[in-house]
Amino acid sequence: MKKWVPYLVLIVFSIIMLIPVYIMFKVSLSTPEDVLTAHPPYWIQNFTWDHWQKVFESGNIWAPMEKSLVVATLTMVVGVILAAPASYVISRMGRKWKYIFILGLLFTRMFPDVGIVLPISVNFLEWNLVDTSLGLILAHLIPNLPFLAWILVSTFETIPRDLEKAAYIDGASRLQSLTRVVLPLALPGIAVGALFVWLNSWNEFTYSLYLTVSERTLPLQTFYYINRGDFFQSAAYSVFLTIPVIIITFVLQRYLKAGQLSGAVKG
């Protein structure tokens, strides 16, 4: 009797999470009479591609999508390149210094983005970084780098030092031990961290709002349509915003394997 309870809870919560996504999808493919009514049908009764056609024909979706993809991907890559070695070093420190660094990283996250975005945008204006992908990447790294480092410190801590010592004994250098032994084992944690950074950067709004004038990101473009566009194009944009998230999540999910370290260290 009790075995099915967790499954039931999971199914119910999954439905609750999926309903808004389904509604968004349904509105983008339904005719107006099926949506603009007091009692809309549950399923798509009158299917239409018109709203998607309008979105693609306007041509306004491609530049923001490209910008968001470039910024999110480079933020993820640069973030991992910077955070991984740093997190490895922090994870190998003594307990006292390790906590000082971790708390220092998390302390920076106490400042709300809305509070610091104005001074950041002033500096970025002086450095000609407004309306540039580089500016957005740097801005997105501000909240994501400490978070990523924090995740990766925990990841590297789970990798036993004995594995590295075994590599040294076999003639590997410090760098070789890191790149050939530690990093492959840390791949699941790095994938998780990379996924979070990519998602945070893709969905990021505040810095994009302040640091772009003419070249919007896709979330800003979607917000524009929600504010100023019609209901249906807004829904189409919202669905479009979700598609890369689904793809990236599936791609990186295969790296999340459990039990990878079992049997690595004997005795």
Next chain:
Amino acid sequence: MSRNWKRPVSVTLAATLAFSLLAGCGAKEADQQAASDKSLRVAMALSEDEWNVMRSDVLPKFEKDNGVKVEAVQVEAKDIVEKLSAQQKANKVEIDLITQDVNELYALVDRGLMEDMSSYKDKIPDTVVKGMIDVGTFDNKMLFLPYRPNVEIAYYNEKKLKEANLTPPKTWDDLLKVSKALKDKEKVGRVAIKANLEIDNVLHIFDFIRSAGGDPYVLNDEGSVKAFTFMQQLYPNLSPDSKKANWNFMNQYLATESVYLGQNWPFGVNKIVQEGGKKEIKAYSGWAGPVKESHTLGGEVIGIPKGTPNKDLAVKFAEYLMSKDVQETLVSKLAWPSVRSDAYGKVEEWQKPYFEAVNAALQNATPRGNVSYWPTVQQALLDAFKDIVVDGKPAQETLDVYAKKIASVKK
């Protein structure tokens, strides 16, 4: 030996990458300088259809006549304040001209972001609606030039009202009757006002007070007490959507038929009727109070930020936007009422009834007024609304309290 060359190569590659990124930034600065000599950057807040008209029917002529490129960017009314603040702090103003909602001017003025346009009064055509000059004037300084007037109209669902044997209300008494009748019939309110305790709410409060002959800047006069007492009677019969209704959501409520009668800006005509296909949604100017019908004059004005490198060109563009040709284009293509009484345009057949509703409402439109203590007035009105209309406190006593607050800052 092979290991020795790897480190210098890695360092050289990293340095090259860093220098190329810096060079990229520098190149942008050079490009920007060259671009700004021949271009004008204007910030507006428009829908996609409005941008299509702007880019195809308005901007090209100015570009051709002046040999410049107009770079038009979309910036919402609330966001332009922060963008201009950042640019001025950085001594790098990149926006040469803005068009701004007349009810969102206070922050721009308070932070001293706009050029004083008083010396350009002669650029304003004589036929411009006087109210639109007043809305851009603060402490006898003209900080904004007139551009386009706007006013809220009352949308109603003709089909639903007919089913309930009702007609659109023309007076407060009618409004109360209609709201009660619909609530009795449907068991939920179907008339909405913007009671979201934000600026949208403030404009509706202004309308009610002035309709009763009151002064929102006094607040405890006879007209104000009448207005708040009426709103207190009306509130229980309103749609629950009133609490969230703003300039954006009201369209959704009308379109999805959770509200059958509500006031909103005319852009709702495109959203609900043209794009949504809801031809049963009609509009008229609205209802009158015991003294008169009153609407708060909205719309947009033109401002030139301080520190812009293209001030002269920006002034030229402002003149162009106020010209008869442009105003007639905006009337014909977008059904925007003209800021000049001598500019006529032909709107599309289906838009005519709504355009007439807007023009009728404009006959009874007055500016909100520009006072240096505006934040106090806004807060007092919203707090009074919450206390009296939502929480049911007595109108006169409560208004006396808030009237004192306004009076104290007036001094």
